[in-house]
Amino acid sequence: MTLVLSRTDVLDLLSLPECIDAVERAFRLHAEGHTLGPGVLSVHAAGGGFHIKAAGLIGERSYFAAKTNANFSDNPRRWGLPTIQGTIVLADAVNGTPLAVMDSASVTALRTGAATAVAAKFLARPDASTATVVGCGVQGDVQLAAVAAVLPLRRILLVDIDHTRAEDLAARAAARHGVRVEPAKDLRSALRASDVCVTCTTSGGRFSAPEMSRPEPSLRRLARTTRRSRSSSLPCSLPRPWWSTSSINAPRSVSCTTPWRPA
Numbered sequence: 001m002t003l004v005l006s007r008t009d010v011l012d013l014l015s016l017p018e019c020i021d022a023v024e025r026a027f028r029l030h031a032e033g034h035t036l037g038p039g040v041l042s043v044h045a046a047g048g049g050f051h052i053k054a055a056g057l058i059g060e061r062s063y064f065a066a067k068t069n070a071n072f073s074d075n076p077r078r079w080g081l082p083t084i085q086g087t088i089v090l091a092d093a094v095n096g097t098p099l100a101v102m103d104s105a106s107v108t109a110l111r112t113g114a115a116t117a118v119a120a121k122f123l124a125r126p127d128a129s130t131a132t133v134v135g136c137g138v139q140g141d142v143q144l145a146a147v148a149a150v151l152p153l154r155r156i157l158l159v160d161i162d163h164t165r166a167e168d169l170a171a172r173a174a175a176r177h178g179v180r181v182e183p184a185k186d187l188r189s190a191l192r193a194s195d196v197c198v199t200c201t202t203s204g205g206r207f208s209a210p211e212m213s214r215p216e217p218s219l220r221r222l223a224r225t226t227r228r229s230r231s232s233s234l235p236c237s238l239p240r241p242w243w244s245t246s247s248i249n250a251p252r253s254v255s256c257t258t259p260w261r262p263a
Contacts, residue, residue, distance in 0.1 A: 005102035016110055016117075016145055023114040024121075026057065034058045036093060048072030062093035067104050073202065084108065113142035116198055121150040128195035129154045134187065135201035136160040136169040143198045144169070148177045155180045157190040 005013070029035055036056030043050045048071050056064035069086035076083065086104035091097060120128075128151045133144050136158050144156060156179055158166040166183035174181040184190040191197055 002098045003100040003102075005100060007103040007106045010103055010106040014107070014110060016113060016142070017149060019110040019114040020117045020146065020149060023111060024118045027118060029057055029059075036062075036064060045072075047074055056093045058093070063099075064091045064093040064096075065089065067108070069104055069108065109138060109142050112139060112200075113146035116143055117146035117150045120147050120196060124151060124196050127152065130157070130194045131155075131196040131198065132157040132159060132184070132187075132190040132194040134159045134197065134199040136162075136165040137200070139200040140165075141169055141173070143200050144173055144181070145177065147196060147198060148179060151196065153179050153196075155182070155193075157182055157184040157194065159184050159187050159190055 026035075035058060038053065038055035040054075041052040043052075051069045051071060052066060053069075054064070054066040056062060065088055067086060067088045069084055071084050072081075073083055075081040075085075082105060084105050086108075088100075088102050088104045088107055089098060090100040090102070092099060124147075131144075131147050131151070131153055133140050133147075133156060137160075140158070140160070144158070147153065148156065156173070156177075158170050158181065160166040160169075160183075163183060163185060170181045170183045
C-alpha cells in the first residue's frame with residue numbers, strides 16, 4: 001500500500017537531528033558510490049517554475065525518490081499561498097513499487113538545514129562560537145537551529161532587510177536553543193564578529209564582500225574550501241569565517257515557504 005503523508009505527518013515523523021544524521025549518511029553513501037543519479041530538471045513558467053530532483057540509495061533495500069517543487073515567489077501576495085509547494089514520491093528501486101507520496105516543503109526545509117549542519121560540522125572551526133544568519137524567514141529559522149545543533153555557539157546574530165523579522169526570530173529562538181540570539185542591523189559588523197555565516201535569501205545580487213569578513217590571523221589545521229553563490233560575493237576560504245549559502249534567487253528573507261515546526 002502506498003502511504004500518503006501530509007506536512008504534519010512528515011514533521012511528526014522526522015526531527016531536525018534525525019534529518020542531519022540521515023543527510024550525513026546519504027552524503028557518505030554518495031561518496032562511496034552507493035547512490036542512483038542524481039538528476040535535475042527545471043521547467044520555467046510565468047511567474048515561477050517547477051524543479052524536479054531525483055536520486056536513490058542502494059543498500060539492503062534500495063530506494064528511489066523524486067521531488068517536484070513549484071516555486072512562485074508572488075504566491076503569498078497574489079494568492080495567499082506558500083512560495084514553495086510540492087510533493088515527493090518514494091519508490092522501491094528494485095521493482096519500482098510506489099511506497100509513499102509526501103509533502104515536499106517540510107522535507108525541503110529540514111533537508112536544507114541539515115545539509116548546512118553537516119557542512120558546518122566538518123568545515124567550520126570546531127570552537128566556532130558566533131554565527132550570523134542572513135535572512136530570517138522560515139529557512140532562516142531552520143538554518144539557525146541546524147548550526148546550533150552541531151557547533152558550540154554562544155551567540156547568533158540575525159540580519160534581515162525587514163528588521164522586524166530578525167527581532168521576531170530572535171525572540172522565538174533564544175529560549176529554544178539556549179544561546180544568545182540578537183537581531184542586528186549592520187551586516188558588516190555582524191560578519192566581522194562571526195565565525196560562521198549562513199545566507200538564506202532570495203537575493204539576485206551581491207550584498208557582501210571579502211573585506212566585510214573578520215580576518216583570521218591564526219592558522220588552523222582545517223581543509224580549505226571555496227564557495228560562491230549569487231547571494232554572496234565572498235569566496236570563502238577556511239580558516240576565514242565559514243559560509244554556507246542557501247539562496248533561492250537588497251537581501252530578502254525566504255519567508256513564505258511552508259512553516260517549519262521546531263522540536
